[in-house]
Amino acid sequence: EGVIAIDRSENVLHLNLAAARLLETDREAAIGRSVADVTGVREVREILTRALGEAREITLETKLYTGAGKRKIEMRASPLRDSDGRLAGAVLVFNDVTELRRLEAVRRDFVANVSHELKTPVTAIRGLVETLIDDAEMPADRKLDFLRRIRDQSLRLSSLITDLLTVSRVESGEWAPELERLDLREIAQRSMRYLRPFGEAKGLEMGLDVPDVPVLAWADADAMRQIVDNLLDNAVKYTPLGGRIRVRVRADGAFGTVEVEDTGVGIGPKYHGRIFERFYRVDKARSRELGGTGLGLAIVKHLVQAQAGAVSVESDIGKGSLFRVRMPAAPTAGEEPPIPTPLDDKGA
Numbered sequence: 286e287g288v289i290a291i292d293r294s295e296n297v298l299h300l301n302l303a304a305a306r307l308l309e310t311d312r313e314a315a316i317g318r319s320v321a322d323v324t325g326v327r328e329v330r331e332i333l334t335r336a337l338g339e340a341r342e343i344t345l346e347t348k349l350y351t352g353a354g355k356r357k358i359e360m361r362a363s364p365l366r367d368s369d370g371r372l373a374g375a376v377l378v379f380n381d382v383t384e385l386r387r388l389e390a391v392r393r394d395f396v397a398n399v400s401h402e403l404k405t406p407v408t409a410i411r412g413l414v415e416t417l418i419d420d421a422e423m424p425a426d427r428k429l430d431f432l433r434r435i436r437d438q439s440l441r442l443s444s445l446i447t448d449l450l451t452v453s454r455v456e457s458g459e460w461a462p463e464l465e466r467l468d469l470r471e472i473a474q475r476s477m478r479y480l481r482p483f484g485e486a487k488g489l490e491m492g493l494d495v496p497d498v499p500v501l502a503w504a505d506a507d508a509m510r511q512i513v514d515n516l517l518d519n520a521v522k523y524t525p526l527g528g529r530i531r532v533r534v535r536a537d538g539a540f541g542t543v544e545v546e547d548t549g550v551g552i553g554p555k556y557h558g559r560i561f562e563r564f565y566r567v568d569k570a571r572s573r574e575l576g577g578t579g580l581g582l583a584i585v586k587h588l589v590q591a592q593a594g595a596v597s598v599e600s601d602i603g604k605g606s607l608f609r610v611r612m613p614a615a616p617t618a619g620e621e622p623p624i625p626t627p628l629d630d631k632g633a
């Protein structure tokens with residue numbers, strides 16, 4: 286919180302450290318000098334002049350360009366009075382609300398996104414049910430088709446809600462991983478078993494490379510399954526007919542690594558950071574058509590980080606994608622388990 290006080294002739298009486306930093310001025314040298322000389326920031330001079338001139342409190346929010354980039358600053362200026370109640374100057378208090386405003390925007394977007402994603406299947410279900418009610422003479426096969434579509438939309442709704450609950454539990458810190466000695470080969474094999482039929486239905490070649498010896502990570506089994514399922518699900522979804530998918534597991538010094546590689550549509554480098562955000566999809570229309578809501582990678586990132594692992598991506602448009610998850614290796618017998626310190630998420 287920055288504070289600057291001026292007297293009636295607009296000379297600086299007091300300037301605290303935070304204010305000096307924000308206004309990029311020297312604190313010692315500022316005292317006694319005119320506020321106009323001390324700072325080039327027009328908003329600061331104006332609000333002080335107004336508080337003096339109008340003898341009342343004035344608040345406003347403004348953007349300042351500082352050494353630290355564009356900051357949103359909330360300013361509150363009030364007149365100062367001496368012991369006789371006469372106007373003696375003005376004091377300005379300001380707060381950097383950049384981060385606060387950013388969080389507010391994230392929350393607003395989140396609520397808007399959730400509402401939209403929930404509304405789509407609900408609207409579809411309603412329409413289908415209403416048609417069934419109104420059309421008593423509908424042929425049996427058409428009726429069955431409607432019922433199937435209702436079931437699919439309900440499934441989508443429930444998986445969406447499960448994903449949302451996962452994101453919020455992990456993000457709020459309510460969920461804590463149950464770390465254990467885990468063979469990453471088994472995780473990969475299980476995900477492969479589960480998703481292979483979907484890939485093969487699209488004519489994809491699905492391959493799994495695992496070493497002959499266990500790759501032991503210090504990780505949570507459920508979380509690791511969800512992570513690899515999500516990555517493999519994406520690989521299958523975003524790889525067109527006839528492509529290749531490879532899942533690789535290997536011991537990598539202090540880490541156990543799982544890689545999911547595909548020959549699919551790929552992701553331009555400028556999106557590599559964004560795809561891990563909630564609801565972010567590179568091609569909204571295509572993802573939605575494929576039933577995606579953009580939560581998969583947000584879940585992956587949060588689950589990986591909660592276990593002190595790291596996830597990264599290598600990809601370019603038309604060149605396929607490689608997602609790599611690195612987990613701390615399990616301690617060998619008798620050794621202390623690794624202390625979970627977050628790794629650097631290079632490229633993520």
Ligand SMILES: Nc1ncnc2c1ncn2[C@@H]1O[C@H](COP(=O)(O)OP(=O)(O)OP(=O)(O)O)[C@@H](O)[C@H]1O
Nearest residue numbers: 519520523551560566567572577578579580581582
């Ligand atoms: N293997 C991949 N190849 C190409 N693009 C990908 C791949 N994985 C992710 N993406 C891109 O990143 C976006 C975010 O992925 P994410 O898994 O979070 O969402 P989704 O798959 O669209 O939906 P959900 O996982 O919630 O069903 C996708 O919409 C897609 O644009």
Ligand SMILES: [Mg+2]
Nearest residue numbers: 519577581582
């Ligand atoms: Mg996904």
